[in-house]
Amino acid sequence: MGTQVPIQEGLFTWPSEDPRLIGSECNQCGAVLFPAQSGCPKCASDDTKHRELGKRGSLWTWTIQGFPPKAPPYAGDLENFEPFGVGYIELPGEVKVEARLTTADKDALKIGMEMDLQFLPLYVDDDGNEVITFAFSPAQEQ
């Protein structure tokens, strides 16, 4: 039995007590980006620092991927493919982040609704490790 591993190092602070996405902030103009990068597309400076992003945002747009993507790069189970929700979450004052959504029910999703950051297992890799990624779910209290 393998262990749990992040889908990519440097993308988020999981595992930790209060895991966050890791973005960057430009020291010159304040632009926030995700994932973190060393240059700034807004003001073209190369002076940025890491910034842990907020974990609640609002749903900016969404769809439901109804068809299995090509594999690779798609790593999910093709034979038992289930449509999945995807969207953009606007983290207030920071940046919009693309993410999987925890629901694929079109009646449960409404643009503007509050969404919370989650971490969940996505698939099991060739070494038997459970690969963890981030996703957003509708907030319990709307």
Place this chain on the structure above:
Amino acid sequence: MASEDIWILGSNMTKFGKHPDEDLVDLASEAAMAALADAGISMAEVGIMGVGSLMNASAGIGQQLQKQIGQTGIPVYNVANACATGATALRVAIMAVKAGETDVGMAVGVEKLAGAGLLGQAGRGAASDTWEPSGRFGAVGSTEGRIGTGIMPGVFAQVGMEYGHKYGGTSFELFAKISEKNHAHSTLNPLAAYQKRFTLDEIMNDVMIAYPNTRPMCSGNCDGAAAMIVVSDAKLKTLSKRQQKHAVKISASVLTTDPYQEACQVLPDVNTLTRNAAKQAYEQAGIGPEDLDLVELHDCFATAELVHYDNLMLCEEGGAADFFESGAPWRDGSMPVNVSGGLQSKGHPIGATGIANIHEVAMHLRGDAGDRQIKGAKVGMAHVIGLGSACGVHILEKSAA
């Protein structure tokens, strides 16, 4: 400054669809030779070629094409710019003529895509040794289904959902009606890959690809090529009266990319760069949207067509749903949009698309559009967008000669 005008002297597109017996270069040469014949000139007079084939961007298609139609030693620029590849090839030819390096330029776009499936993420062999995106950006930008979707139906579904939320008035049914229009238009276009008319029920009950786009609401992958000959004003003046009458003026030729925005770096914003391109094009041409007699816009998905009504300023800001409901974009409406059938039925062989939509407008301005002719058309616009992003907008005017 009339002396700097650039003219389309010849133009051609192959039938779009399945061409299993024709190679990429066969299709490109068919279109290129037909465009030369249409222009009434020979390859010996052409001084530059811009050639685009996105899926074969590193194959030197321009040079392969020269071996079929004439190795005259002229410069070839093989270009790649996502779905704006064809328009970019044409821009290269136009820029060379404008710069005075030559009086005659050729642009060719070609693609073999029949059966390619969902686009946006290249399917790779699992054992491939070639470089693959990885690290932070690989995980976010290219890892399909892990954290998002880079597949085009999903991207453009979200574009339409966002517009609908911002301005209201949209619904699954409205988006399906846009597709109904384009499929109806295609029945008059013998060059379209699909000429089948669909009922609204058929469209809404087809397979859901990415809500709210069902299968017929997505552009069709197919094979095809398009080619165009452009000339300077000085060159046109030396040609026959027939050629002068036949020429179509390029009143505006614009290519834009994304300006920085408070968003995320993987989020495609198809709106801002399209609006910027349209603004620049109207300014270059010295006209407004009210002067247009027809528009070919990049309806890669039904949801995309709706937002581009607004981005190209065919309607008031936020008024795209009302604009469609008014009947304006039908071929008998006040602002016919995609009378070719659009990408949803004419098809979308990527490299060819950006030239083919300009070809369509040019044929109407010449009065050569056959059964689908928009009567008396004098001014038209063609729009194309490639994600990443690049947006091309051209405005054409009927020859005064």
